[in-house]
Amino acid sequence: FELERIGVHESVETVFPPSELVDYLADDLVEVAVIGDDPDEIAACDAVVTFEHRDAYLEVDWVHSIQAGVDRFPFDEFEAEGVVLTNSTGIHDRWVGETVAGYLLSFARRLHTAVANQQERRWDQPDWNEGFTLPGTTACVLGTGTLGSGVAEVLGSLGVRVTGVRRSAEPVPGFEEIYATEDLLEAVGDADFVIVTLPLTEETRHLVDADVFEAMREDAYFVNVGRGPVVDESALIDALETDSIAGAALDVFETEPLPEESPLWDMDEVIVTPHCAAFTEDYFRAVGDIVRENVERLESGEPFHNRVV
Ligand code: NDP
Ligand code: 7N6
Numbered sequence: 001f002e003l004e005r006i007g008v009h010e011s012v013e014t015v016f017p018p019s020e021l022v023d024y025l026a027d028d029l030v031e032v033a034v035i036g037d038d039p040d041e042i043a044a045c046d047a048v049v050t051f052e053h054r055d056a057y058l059e060v061d062w063v064h065s066i067q068a069g070v071d072r073f074p075f076d077e078f079e080a081e082g083v084v085l086t087n088s089t090g091i092h093d094r095w096v097g098e099t100v101a102g103y104l105l106s107f108a109r110r111l112h113t114a115v116a117n118q119q120e121r122r123w124d125q126p127d128w129n130e131g132f133t134l135p136g137t138t139a140c141v142l143g144t145g146t147l148g149s150g151v152a153e154v155l156g157s158l159g160v161r162v163t164g165v166r167r168s169a170e171p172v173p174g175f176e177e178i179y180a181t182e183d184l185l186e187a188v189g190d191a192d193f194v195i196v197t198l199p200l201t202e203e204t205r206h207l208v209d210a211d212v213f214e215a216m217r218e219d220a221y222f223v224n225v226g227r228g229p230v231v232d233e234s235a236l237i238d239a240l241e242t243d244s245i246a247g248a249a250l251d252v253f254e255t256e257p258l259p260e261e262s263p264l265w266d267m268d269e270v271i272v273t274p275h276c277a278a279f280t281e282d283y284f285r286a287v288g289d290i291v292r293e294n295v296e297r298l299e300s301g302e303p304f305h306n307r308v309v
Helices: 010-014 018-025 039-043 055-059 075-081 093-109 111-119 146-157 181-188 210-215 233-241 283-300
Strands: 005-009 031-035 047-050 062-065 084-086 138-142 161-166 177-180 193-196 221-224 247-250 270-272
Touching: 005 010, 005 018, 005 039, 010 018, 010 047, 018 031, 018 283, 039 055, 055 075, 062 283, 075 084, 093 111, 093 146, 093 221, 093 247, 093 270, 138 146, 138 181, 146 161, 161 181, 177 181, 181 210, 210 233, 233 247
Parallel strands: 005 031, 005 047, 047 062, 062 084, 138 161, 138 193, 161 177, 193 221, 221 247, 247 270
Antiparallel strands: none
């Protein structure tokens, strides 16, 4: 197809101002403009860059998701209508890796407790044996792709021994040991930290269930930066309430925004972040580079980078 007009959908506003991406992509060859939900406005584009899905996208030739996770896009309908879907995997490695390191350092150095106490103007030192350090601990990372590898790189530099879980047990750089998904319970068994970086698929939905929390050590912390429904959230809450694990840092949830009545908000050993583990001022540039590369590939007849459908 011919690419003449790219729309940057206003839903990208969740992560960066749409105009930043329009300016970054501004080019003589292709027209780029911010668009809203008007179906005619969408249909007037050949391609759309977006955060969320809209039914009107079935009228365009190419949709680029500014997220790596594309679980909310209807693949079958895209396929049937011949719409190409590309995603933004490959950019979040270090961003999410540093956020995960922040969670682990908070738990180890008790920073989340100090911040909570500060809100109350309370001078309250941790018990003598509460603090610990990261070197020598083990993190088991579920998913060894961009996020998992970024987590492994940052935690590795802090002296954490990192193991991974993927569909096959094939080795991955940065991971000391790799387990296949069917050995998940064994993989999490001796870890100080269990960290989910998985996409949401039919296979991963509720992959982390009560059996996984049961298999984890009582002093282990759980982290989810992948997708909420990969975890059975009520089993997680149960594990936290019964002290069968030590705590959790959560960026993603079964329902987002996390409902006000969720018990997760009030737990001392739970860190809640609002799906922002990958937020960074560079986000629009990284997305822009993927879009530009695909515009060039389209012009030279090469296959799309990061094509999903
Ligand atoms: P990648 O495609 O690079 O990595 C996905 C990994 O998941 C691969 O290692 C793959 O392993 C593994 N995997 C897939 N299915 C299974 C399974 N059934 N069992 C075990 N492992 C499995 O994706 P990214 O790392 O870029 O992103 C991962 C997800 O993280 C996204 O889909 C998104 O939902 C989420 N995300 C969240 C962010 C946030 O803001 N919190 C930011 C960015 C992404 P293999 O193929 O080797 O089996
Ligand atoms: C906004 C979230 C993804 O899948 O959900 C994340 O890429 C992105 C930074």
